[in-house]
Amino acid sequence: VSATETRRWTLNDFDIGKPLGRGKFGHVYLAREKRSNHIVALKVLFKSQLQQSQVEHQLRREVEIQSHLRHPNILRLYGYFYDQKRVYLILEYAAKGELYKELQKCKYFSERRAATYVASLARALIYCHGKHVIHRDIKPENLLIGAQGELKIADFGWSVHTFNRRRTMCGTLDYLPPEMVESVEHDASVDIWSLGVLCYEFLYGVPPFEAKEHSDTYRRIVQVDLKFPPKPIVSSHAKDLISQMLVKDSSQRLQLHKLLEHPWIVQNAEPS
Protein backbone atom coordinates (compact mmCIF):
# COMPACT_ATOMS: atom_id res chain seq x y z
CA VAL A 1 0.00 0.00 0.00
CA SER A 2 1.37 3.49 -0.74
CA ALA A 3 2.81 5.85 1.85
CA THR A 4 -0.56 7.51 2.28
CA GLU A 5 -1.97 4.70 4.43
CA THR A 6 -2.27 5.81 8.06
CA ARG A 7 -0.20 3.11 9.78
CA ARG A 8 2.67 3.21 12.22
CA TRP A 9 5.71 3.95 10.14
CA THR A 10 9.28 3.32 11.23
CA LEU A 11 12.60 4.17 9.67
CA ASN A 12 12.97 0.53 8.64
CA ASP A 13 10.10 0.99 6.19
CA PHE A 14 12.33 3.25 4.06
CA ASP A 15 15.55 3.09 2.06
CA ILE A 16 17.19 6.48 2.63
CA GLY A 17 18.74 8.25 -0.38
CA LYS A 18 20.59 11.51 -1.02
CA PRO A 19 20.04 14.67 1.06
CA LEU A 20 17.48 16.97 -0.69
CA GLY A 21 16.64 20.28 0.97
CA ARG A 22 19.19 22.68 2.36
CA GLY A 23 19.73 23.22 6.09
CA LYS A 24 16.87 25.70 6.38
CA PHE A 25 14.29 22.92 5.85
CA GLY A 26 15.92 20.79 8.50
CA HIS A 27 17.39 17.57 7.11
CA VAL A 28 15.39 16.26 4.18
CA TYR A 29 16.31 13.05 2.36
CA LEU A 30 15.09 11.30 -0.74
CA ALA A 31 13.61 7.99 0.43
CA ARG A 32 11.79 4.97 -0.93
CA GLU A 33 9.08 3.17 0.99
CA LYS A 34 10.19 -0.44 0.71
CA ARG A 35 6.86 -2.23 0.24
CA SER A 36 5.34 0.14 -2.35
CA ASN A 37 8.61 1.44 -3.87
CA HIS A 38 6.95 4.86 -3.48
CA ILE A 39 9.51 7.68 -3.65
CA VAL A 40 9.06 10.31 -0.92
CA ALA A 41 10.96 13.09 0.80
CA LEU A 42 11.70 12.29 4.43
CA LYS A 43 12.13 15.31 6.69
CA VAL A 44 13.97 14.76 9.96
CA LEU A 45 13.31 17.19 12.83
CA PHE A 46 15.12 16.94 16.14
CA LYS A 47 12.78 16.87 19.13
CA SER A 48 15.32 18.93 21.07
CA GLN A 49 15.12 21.71 18.44
CA LEU A 50 11.31 21.55 18.40
CA GLN A 51 11.21 21.81 22.19
CA GLN A 52 13.71 24.67 22.18
CA SER A 53 11.58 26.77 19.84
CA GLN A 54 8.28 25.56 21.38
CA VAL A 55 6.84 24.50 18.05
CA GLU A 56 5.70 20.98 18.93
CA HIS A 57 2.04 22.09 19.09
CA GLN A 58 2.41 23.93 15.80
CA LEU A 59 3.79 20.82 14.18
CA ARG A 60 0.88 18.77 15.52
CA ARG A 61 -1.57 21.41 14.23
CA GLU A 62 0.20 21.49 10.89
CA VAL A 63 0.05 17.70 10.52
CA GLU A 64 -3.67 17.91 11.39
CA ILE A 65 -4.30 20.66 8.79
CA GLN A 66 -2.28 18.82 6.17
CA SER A 67 -4.14 15.57 6.59
CA HIS A 68 -7.30 17.29 5.21
CA LEU A 69 -5.65 19.14 2.31
CA ARG A 70 -5.49 17.61 -1.15
CA HIS A 71 -4.53 19.93 -3.98
CA PRO A 72 -2.15 19.54 -6.96
CA ASN A 73 -0.31 22.74 -5.95
CA ILE A 74 0.08 21.83 -2.27
CA LEU A 75 2.86 19.43 -1.32
CA ARG A 76 1.38 16.41 0.46
CA LEU A 77 2.31 15.43 3.99
CA TYR A 78 1.54 11.71 3.87
CA GLY A 79 2.25 10.99 7.51
CA TYR A 80 4.80 11.13 10.29
CA PHE A 81 6.49 9.00 12.89
CA TYR A 82 9.06 9.52 15.60
CA ASP A 83 11.75 7.76 17.62
CA GLN A 84 13.60 8.67 20.78
CA LYS A 85 15.19 11.87 19.45
CA ARG A 86 13.58 12.74 16.13
CA VAL A 87 10.29 13.40 14.37
CA TYR A 88 10.07 12.25 10.74
CA LEU A 89 7.68 13.80 8.21
CA ILE A 90 6.80 11.69 5.16
CA LEU A 91 6.43 14.24 2.37
CA GLU A 92 5.56 14.18 -1.31
CA TYR A 93 8.75 14.37 -3.38
CA ALA A 94 8.85 17.32 -5.81
CA ALA A 95 10.93 15.98 -8.68
CA LYS A 96 12.09 19.34 -10.08
CA GLY A 97 13.25 20.74 -6.75
CA GLU A 98 13.28 24.21 -5.28
CA LEU A 99 11.74 27.17 -7.09
CA TYR A 100 14.13 29.75 -5.64
CA LYS A 101 17.09 27.95 -7.22
CA GLU A 102 15.31 28.07 -10.58
CA LEU A 103 14.61 31.81 -10.07
CA GLN A 104 18.27 32.46 -9.20
CA LYS A 105 19.34 30.56 -12.31
CA CYS A 106 16.91 32.38 -14.66
CA LYS A 107 17.26 35.73 -12.83
CA TYR A 108 13.55 36.34 -13.58
CA PHE A 109 10.75 34.46 -15.32
CA SER A 110 8.87 35.15 -18.56
CA GLU A 111 5.39 36.65 -18.16
CA ARG A 112 3.83 33.37 -19.26
CA ARG A 113 5.78 31.33 -16.69
CA ALA A 114 5.14 33.91 -13.93
CA ALA A 115 1.41 34.11 -14.73
CA THR A 116 1.10 30.30 -14.80
CA TYR A 117 2.75 30.03 -11.37
CA VAL A 118 0.68 32.89 -9.91
CA ALA A 119 -2.58 31.38 -11.21
CA SER A 120 -1.77 27.95 -9.74
CA LEU A 121 -0.88 29.50 -6.38
CA ALA A 122 -4.09 31.55 -6.44
CA ARG A 123 -6.07 28.34 -6.99
CA ALA A 124 -4.23 26.62 -4.13
CA LEU A 125 -4.88 29.60 -1.83
CA ILE A 126 -8.58 29.74 -2.82
CA TYR A 127 -8.75 26.05 -1.91
CA CYS A 128 -7.05 26.68 1.47
CA HIS A 129 -9.20 29.71 2.30
CA GLY A 130 -12.24 27.54 1.50
CA LYS A 131 -10.99 25.27 4.30
CA HIS A 132 -10.38 28.28 6.58
CA VAL A 133 -6.63 27.80 6.35
CA ILE A 134 -4.70 31.00 5.68
CA HIS A 135 -1.13 32.03 5.72
CA ARG A 136 0.64 29.74 3.47
CA ASP A 137 4.19 30.87 3.67
CA ILE A 138 4.42 31.47 -0.06
CA LYS A 139 7.84 33.04 -0.49
CA PRO A 140 10.10 31.42 -3.13
CA GLU A 141 12.00 29.43 -0.50
CA ASN A 142 8.85 27.48 0.32
CA LEU A 143 7.84 26.63 -3.23
CA LEU A 144 8.85 23.44 -5.00
CA ILE A 145 8.43 22.25 -8.58
CA GLY A 146 6.73 18.94 -9.37
CA ALA A 147 7.63 16.50 -12.15
CA GLN A 148 5.35 18.28 -14.66
CA GLY A 149 6.76 21.70 -13.79
CA GLU A 150 3.82 22.56 -11.53
CA LEU A 151 4.34 24.64 -8.39
CA LYS A 152 3.82 23.12 -4.95
CA ILE A 153 3.41 25.14 -1.74
CA ALA A 154 5.84 23.18 0.39
CA ASP A 155 5.80 24.58 3.84
CA PHE A 156 2.93 25.19 6.17
CA GLY A 157 3.99 28.22 8.05
CA TRP A 158 1.25 29.97 9.94
CA SER A 159 1.59 33.26 11.76
CA VAL A 160 3.43 32.25 14.95
CA HIS A 161 5.37 29.50 13.22
CA THR A 162 6.27 31.75 10.31
CA PHE A 163 6.91 34.78 12.50
CA ASN A 164 9.22 32.85 14.85
CA ARG A 165 11.18 31.53 11.95
CA ARG A 166 11.50 35.02 10.42
CA ARG A 167 12.41 36.65 13.75
CA THR A 168 14.68 33.93 15.11
CA MET A 169 16.15 32.86 11.79
CA CYS A 170 16.27 36.50 10.58
CA GLY A 171 15.00 35.33 7.23
CA THR A 172 13.54 37.80 4.80
CA LEU A 173 10.83 40.17 5.98
CA ASP A 174 10.10 41.08 2.37
CA TYR A 175 6.92 39.07 2.27
CA LEU A 176 5.23 40.53 5.34
CA PRO A 177 2.18 42.72 4.61
CA PRO A 178 1.75 46.05 6.46
CA GLU A 179 -0.74 44.65 8.98
CA MET A 180 1.79 42.00 10.05
CA VAL A 181 4.69 44.44 10.12
CA GLU A 182 2.46 46.66 12.29
CA SER A 183 1.34 43.47 14.14
CA VAL A 184 -2.36 44.23 13.85
CA GLU A 185 -5.17 41.76 13.09
CA HIS A 186 -4.79 39.97 9.77
CA ASP A 187 -6.91 37.64 7.66
CA ALA A 188 -6.76 35.65 4.43
CA SER A 189 -5.88 38.85 2.55
CA VAL A 190 -2.31 38.52 3.84
CA ASP A 191 -1.91 35.75 1.30
CA ILE A 192 -3.00 38.06 -1.53
CA TRP A 193 -0.35 40.57 -0.47
CA SER A 194 2.35 37.86 -0.39
CA LEU A 195 1.23 36.57 -3.78
CA GLY A 196 1.62 40.12 -5.13
CA VAL A 197 5.16 40.29 -3.72
CA LEU A 198 5.90 36.90 -5.26
CA CYS A 199 4.53 37.94 -8.66
CA TYR A 200 6.77 41.02 -8.61
CA GLU A 201 9.81 38.89 -7.70
CA PHE A 202 9.02 36.37 -10.47
CA LEU A 203 9.04 39.22 -13.02
CA TYR A 204 11.90 41.41 -11.70
CA GLY A 205 14.05 38.87 -9.83
CA VAL A 206 13.94 40.92 -6.60
CA PRO A 207 11.09 41.55 -4.13
CA PRO A 208 9.42 45.00 -4.40
CA PHE A 209 10.38 46.44 -0.99
CA GLU A 210 13.90 45.08 -0.74
CA ALA A 211 16.35 47.25 1.21
CA LYS A 212 19.69 46.81 2.92
CA GLU A 213 18.36 47.32 6.44
CA HIS A 214 15.27 45.64 7.94
CA SER A 215 14.11 49.07 9.14
CA ASP A 216 14.13 50.33 5.54
CA THR A 217 12.21 47.27 4.32
CA TYR A 218 9.66 47.83 7.10
CA ARG A 219 9.22 51.46 6.06
CA ARG A 220 8.90 50.62 2.37
CA ILE A 221 6.24 47.99 3.16
CA VAL A 222 4.09 50.18 5.41
CA GLN A 223 4.36 53.05 2.93
CA VAL A 224 3.73 50.61 0.07
CA ASP A 225 6.69 52.21 -1.68
CA LEU A 226 6.08 50.25 -4.93
CA LYS A 227 8.31 51.10 -7.91
CA PHE A 228 8.62 49.28 -11.24
CA PRO A 229 12.18 49.39 -12.66
CA PRO A 230 12.55 50.15 -16.41
CA LYS A 231 14.32 46.77 -16.91
CA PRO A 232 13.30 44.03 -17.47
CA ILE A 233 10.40 45.27 -19.60
CA VAL A 234 7.12 44.15 -18.02
CA SER A 235 3.62 44.57 -19.49
CA SER A 236 1.26 47.18 -18.05
CA HIS A 237 -1.27 44.41 -17.38
CA ALA A 238 1.25 42.75 -15.05
CA LYS A 239 1.97 46.04 -13.27
CA ASP A 240 -1.75 46.68 -12.96
CA LEU A 241 -2.32 43.30 -11.30
CA ILE A 242 0.57 43.78 -8.86
CA SER A 243 -0.69 47.29 -8.01
CA GLN A 244 -4.12 45.85 -7.17
CA MET A 245 -2.62 43.27 -4.79
CA LEU A 246 -0.06 45.44 -2.99
CA VAL A 247 -2.64 47.74 -1.40
CA LYS A 248 -2.23 48.79 2.22
CA ASP A 249 -5.91 48.52 3.11
CA SER A 250 -6.37 44.73 3.13
CA SER A 251 -10.10 45.08 2.34
CA GLN A 252 -9.22 46.88 -0.88
CA ARG A 253 -6.83 44.17 -2.18
CA LEU A 254 -7.86 42.27 -5.30
CA GLN A 255 -9.76 39.14 -4.33
CA LEU A 256 -8.09 35.86 -5.35
CA HIS A 257 -10.98 34.72 -7.58
CA LYS A 258 -10.88 38.14 -9.31
CA LEU A 259 -7.17 37.60 -9.92
CA LEU A 260 -7.97 34.57 -12.06
CA GLU A 261 -10.13 36.82 -14.30
CA HIS A 262 -7.48 39.56 -14.62
CA PRO A 263 -6.43 40.12 -18.29
CA TRP A 264 -2.74 39.46 -17.50
CA ILE A 265 -3.59 36.02 -16.05
CA VAL A 266 -6.18 35.23 -18.77
CA GLN A 267 -3.73 36.16 -21.55
CA ASN A 268 -0.58 34.58 -20.06
CA ALA A 269 -1.31 31.66 -17.71
CA GLU A 270 -1.24 28.16 -19.20
CA PRO A 271 -4.62 26.46 -18.71
CA SER A 272 -4.38 24.27 -15.60
Ligand SMILES: COc1ccc(C(=O)Nc2ccccc2)cc1NC(=O)CCSc1ncnc(N)c1Br
Ligand atom coordinates in the same frame (compact mmCIF):
# COMPACT_ATOMS: atom_id res chain seq x y z
C1 LIG B 1 4.08 19.67 3.11
O1 LIG B 1 5.42 20.05 3.31
C2 LIG B 1 5.81 20.35 4.58
C3 LIG B 1 4.94 20.34 5.70
C4 LIG B 1 5.46 20.67 6.96
C5 LIG B 1 6.79 21.00 7.09
C6 LIG B 1 7.37 21.35 8.41
O2 LIG B 1 8.56 21.24 8.59
N1 LIG B 1 6.49 21.82 9.36
C7 LIG B 1 6.84 22.18 10.66
C8 LIG B 1 8.08 21.85 11.23
C9 LIG B 1 8.36 22.25 12.53
C10 LIG B 1 7.41 22.98 13.27
C11 LIG B 1 6.19 23.31 12.67
C12 LIG B 1 5.90 22.91 11.37
C13 LIG B 1 7.66 21.02 5.98
C14 LIG B 1 7.15 20.68 4.73
N2 LIG B 1 7.92 20.68 3.55
C15 LIG B 1 9.30 20.75 3.51
O3 LIG B 1 10.00 20.87 4.48
C16 LIG B 1 9.97 20.66 2.14
C17 LIG B 1 11.18 19.72 2.22
S1 LIG B 1 12.31 19.94 0.89
C18 LIG B 1 11.66 18.99 -0.39
N3 LIG B 1 10.52 18.31 -0.24
C19 LIG B 1 10.03 17.59 -1.28
N4 LIG B 1 10.65 17.51 -2.47
C20 LIG B 1 11.81 18.18 -2.65
N5 LIG B 1 12.44 18.10 -3.88
C21 LIG B 1 12.35 18.93 -1.60
BR1 LIG B 1 13.96 19.88 -1.83
